[in-house]
Amino acid sequence: MNSSTGSNGGTVNGGISFWFAQEGLPDPREPLPGDRTADVCVVGGGYTGLWTAYYLKKAAPFLDIVVLEARFCGYGASGRNGGWLYNGIAGRDRYAALHGHEAAVRLQHAMNATVTEVLDVLDAEKIEADQHRGGVLEVALSPAQLARLKEFHAAEHAFGEADREIYGARETAERIRVAGAVGSSWTPHGARLHPVKLVHGLRAAVEALGVTIHESTPVTEIRPKHAVTPYGTVRAPYVLRCTEGFTASLAGQRRTWLPMNSSMIATEPLTDAQWDSIGWNGLETLGDMAHAYMYAQRTADGRIALGGRGVPYRYGSRTDNDGRTQPQTIEALREVLVRFFPQLAGVRVDHAWSGVLGVPRDWCATATLDRSTGIGWAGGYVGSGVATTNLAARTLRDLIRQDSGQGGATELTTLPWVGHKVRKWEPEPFRWLGVQTMYAAFRGADHRESTTHRATTDPVARWANRIAGR
Numbered sequence: 365m366n367s368s369t370g371s372n373g374g375t376v377n378g379g380i381s382f383w384f385a386q387e388g389l390p391d392p393r394e395p396l397p398g399d400r401t402a403d404v405c406v407v408g409g410g411y412t413g414l415w416t417a418y419y420l421k422k423a424a425p426f427l428d429i430v431v432l433e434a435r436f437c438g439y440g441a442s443g444r445n446g447g448w449l450y451n452g453i454a455g456r457d458r459y460a461a462l463h464g465h466e467a468a469v470r471l472q473h474a475m476n477a478t479v480t481e482v483l484d485v486l487d488a489e490k491i492e493a494d495q496h497r498g499g500v501l502e503v504a505l506s507p508a509q510l511a512r513l514k515e516f517h518a519a520e521h522a523f524g525e526a527d528r529e530i531y532g533a534r535e536t537a538e539r540i541r542v543a544g545a546v547g548s549s550w551t552p553h554g555a556r557l558h559p560v561k562l563v564h565g566l567r568a569a570v571e572a573l574g575v576t577i578h579e580s581t582p583v584t585e586i587r588p589k590h591a592v593t594p595y596g597t598v599r600a601p602y603v604l605r606c607t608e609g610f611t612a613s614l615a616g617q618r619r620t621w622l623p624m625n626s627s628m629i630a631t632e633p634l635t636d637a638q639w640d641s642i643g644w645n646g647l648e649t650l651g652d653m654a655h656a657y658m659y660a661q662r663t664a665d666g667r668i669a670l671g672g673r674g675v676p677y678r679y680g681s682r683t684d685n686d687g688r689t690q691p692q693t694i695e696a697l698r699e700v701l702v703r704f705f706p707q708l709a710g711v712r713v714d715h716a717w718s719g720v721l722g723v724p725r726d727w728c729a730t731a732t733l734d735r736s737t738g739i740g741w742a743g744g745y746v747g748s749g750v751a752t753t754n755l756a757a758r759t760l761r762d763l764i765r766q767d768s769g770q771g772g773a774t775e776l777t778t779l780p781w782v783g784h785k786v787r788k789w790e791p792e793p794f795r796w797l798g799v800q801t802m803y804a805a806f807r808g809a810d811h812r813e814s815t816t817h818r819a820t821t822d823p824v825a826r827w828a829n830r831i832a833g834r
């Protein structure tokens with residue numbers, strides 16, 4: 365697929381992602397041909413940038429909107445993720461502490477509605493992205509995980525998820541037969557989708573509305589009313605930074621959001637007999653309650669795509685090499701697959717890849733418009749961005765319409781994540797040391813929890829969470 369694709373033992377390594385290998389890269393769009401003006405300049409062609417362009421143009425068709433994308437639309441996490449469209453949002457509990465429980469409940473309700481909103485738009489725009497609303501099933505594999513699952517379940521109820529259900533071992537196995545699962549929690553606010561089919565569909569919808577997309581156009585600096593590239597500068601009253609895990613590469617943003625890696629594998633298609641032994645007929649997205657958690661989906665063509673943490677962070681906020689993944693990470697993910705489904709021990713892993721997601725110092729996502737400069741941004745989703753990007757986009761739309769006198773405050777502009785500010789990450793080497801220590805602590809805690817069978821969270825993990833500011 366490209367120079368950084370490797371193949372080892374039948375496993376394609378890198379090549380952006382399995383999803384791109386399946387769907388192909390999009391037809392490239394021309395780079396920015398020179399200086400120009402626009403009403404809104406969107407930097408980054410992932411879900412945040414594309415959804416924002418979509419909603420702004422829908423609301424105000426007269427706007428001249430240009431999207432500048434460093435590589436091609438979907439090159440980042442949006443073209444590499446696990447395809448969990450679900451209602452989780454990073455930072456909700458902290459927002460409850462900062463703004464009160466009711467404000468956080470409003471945020472949670474907005475997220476629940478966002479899952480439906482995305483599926484509705486896909487229907488309306490006739491975007492076929494293998495979407496299936498089977499909810500999210502999170503399983504516990506040890507007494508400590510079960511204790512955390514029950515706490516988590518109760519907390520989600522308290523934030524207004526009355527329709528969430530909790531299951532024992534037998535009911536869990538009726539849905540998905542995960543080896544050693546002792547219980548699970550299921551929410552209907554989730555759907556499985558194909559990440560790249562969503563990117564391709566969105567890109568086409570946005571262009572059909574009249575938005576201009578320039579690819580192969582890296583923005584080197586964002587200044588008030590300016591997005592600077594090697595090919596020219598776009599001058600616009602509003603410049604929106606939608607670069608999430610890549611934000612550190614922009615001038616002045618090195619310590620804003622830490623680029624955290626997440627890695628995935630996709631198996632070969634399973635046989636009918638293998639699926640019969642697993643169940644999973646509801647096509648729920650599947651996760652666990654480990655500290656270094658896993659996430660998975662049953663793909664439309666009958667594979668398991670499964671992800672988790674590999675090398676969590678690269679020194680100096682470096683990002684990645686087109687998704688190439690370390691062999692030990694691929695092996696670790698394969699071990700998770702076989703621990704969950706021992707009968708798949710001989711199954712081939714067809715593809716492995718990685719991507720980066722953006723982590724703010726306090727692990728709280730935000731959507732913000734600085735009205736004094738016209739610079740907006742959204743991100744810090746910490747791995748829960750497939751749905752959150754859509755809420756962020758509608759929020760940025762409302763903030764811009766409010767600022768430009770085309771609308772007033774809305775329910776979205778008053779959500780507690782709007783305008784949230786947090787301090788920057790520590791300089792190196794403290795940043796690197798901190799993340800390595802945290803993930804070593806999580807791995808150790810997961811191991812102890814699965815071997816000691818104590819029904820409480822390992823104290824080292826609690827400590828690591830506190831130190832990390834989670």
Ligand SMILES: Cc1cc2nc3c(=O)[nH]c(=O)nc-3n(C[C@H](O)[C@H](O)[C@H](O)COP(=O)(O)OP(=O)(O)OC[C@H]3O[C@@H](n4cnc5c(N)ncnc54)[C@H](O)[C@@H]3O)c2cc1C
Binds near residue numbers: 606614
């Ligand atoms: C492996 C993995 C699995 C995940 N699984 C899930 C999941 O199942 N569910 C979930 O909710 N979330 C998941 N996430 C997180 C989710 O994918 C992201 O939160 C979401 O895609 C972020 O979208 P975005 O548009 O903000 O950023 P991105 O998709 O990263 O897009 C940013 C874009 O900006 C471009 N760019 C960067 N710098 C510049 C620049 N200087 N100039 C111009 N363009 C630039 C990049 O090329 C990229 O296309 C996962 C993430 C990863 C990495």
